[in-house]
Amino acid sequence: MKADIGAVIVTYQRYNELKLTIEALLSEGIGLKDIFIIDNNQGESKDQKFYTQFLGVNTIHPNENIASSGGFALGMQYVHKVGYGWALLFNDDSRPLKGALNAFYDAINTLKNKPLGLVKIANLNSNGEAIVLHWKGVRKPSYHSISNVPIESDLVTFDGCFIHKDVFDQIGYCDPSYFMGTYEFDYCLKAKDKGFKIYTLPNGLIADEKLGSQxxxxxxxxxxxxxxxxxxxxxxxxxxxxxxxxxxxxxxxxxxxxxxxxxxxxxxxxxxxxxxxxxxxxxxxxx
Missing domain, CATH: 1.20.1280 (Monooxygenase)
Structure with a gap:
């Protein structure tokens, strides 16, 4: 079974990276009409010429820079209102690698009797191990060999994260008043409060340039x-x-x-x- 997926990309003045992320999603079978770009580069400076090469993609320009928490909240809202079964979230400097969506489909088929809430494609550390996050009042990582076997967790970051529509139905969208940081952890904890399961796929099928951390x-x-x-x-x-x-x-x-x-x-x-x-x-x- 293949899930219906609406992809959200939050971007700000990084059109070269955004282009790569859009192209990666298209390569994985996500259509242009299924991609929602929250472009925080507001006002007259927004690059309309860029989007002419991706006719059909959904672009949303907030009236001000609402940062990552506001951007993801807005993207979640659009995907939910259209009626997709899952939202797939990315920053503009992260994108799926070949086979990422097939691995996700396989995972949700094996977990179909679980109350699935969030499923995250694992990032890798410098040793090539998959990073799985846990909550101990602050995030704590554990490291795992690469595989396609889902690992239950209680915490994920949003880049490369799938969120089921039932989560939106019950707890809404992430809190934009965080502006930057912590909103992902707040959202995961709220999902766990409602009984949703959170999993990480330790396959590393995500490219993440981490430009915001340089x-x-x-x-x-x-x-x-x-x-x-x-x-x-x-x-x-x-x-x-x-x-x-x-x-x-x-x-x-x-x-x-x-x-x-x-x-x-x-x-x-x-x-x-x-x-x-x-x-x-x-x-x-x-x-």
Whole structure:
């Protein structure tokens, strides 16, 4: 059985990478009409000429840069309203490799009696092992040999992730007020709360350039990582998350003092993030 899939790509000013991702989806059998691009490059600067080579693709231009959390939330909404059975999510710098969708079809056939919620194509580490994520108040990876046997988990990232329509029916879409970071973990935990199963396919059939991670973590991204992780713990009233946040922040603060540049800026934004989490301030604050 082949599932009906609507693909979502969130992009911002990386049209060379976006082209590769669209072409990879087409090669895997996803049609142009089944691809929804959330282009955060808003206003007059958006590249209309680029899309003429992909006539039929669905392009959505928000009125402002809503970042990854807002982009995925909007893409989920479009795919859900059209009525697809599954949404397949990608950033513009990640894409499926040959055989990825066939592996997914095989997996859901073997898991057909499970309450499937999310199925993720595993990324590989530098040793060629599949990365499977677990939740211990913070994400914790385990590493596995490459195979097509699904591994049950409780946490995934959205690049290369399939989400079943029943999840949208019951918990809606990811929370755009996270803006950047943590929204995937919040969504997975909500899905688990509703009894959905989460699996990772440890085959590594995903190309991920990780362009957003190159050159280290900028200060503004540290703000969102700090604020959103603490918010998650407060919102869920989970002391294990708050304790994990304290340990993580102590380590990162030490790293700022010892190794990182822009020390005053980074420390200021971490303090600001802490105060904003306590006050419940959400959404886009800095960038």
């Amino acid at each position: 050159g280290g973590t900028p200060p503004w991204r540290q703000y969102y990582n700090t604020r959103n992780h603490l918010h998650l713990g407060i919102a869920r009233r989970d002391l294990s998350i708050i304790l994990a946040w304290l340990i993580r922040e102590a380590k990162f603060t030490y790293a700022i003092f010892r190794f990182q540049d822009q020390k005053k800026r980074r420390l200021y934004l971490k303090l600001l993030a802490f105060l904003h989490a306590l006050k419940g301030i959400r959404g886009k604050v800095i960038i």
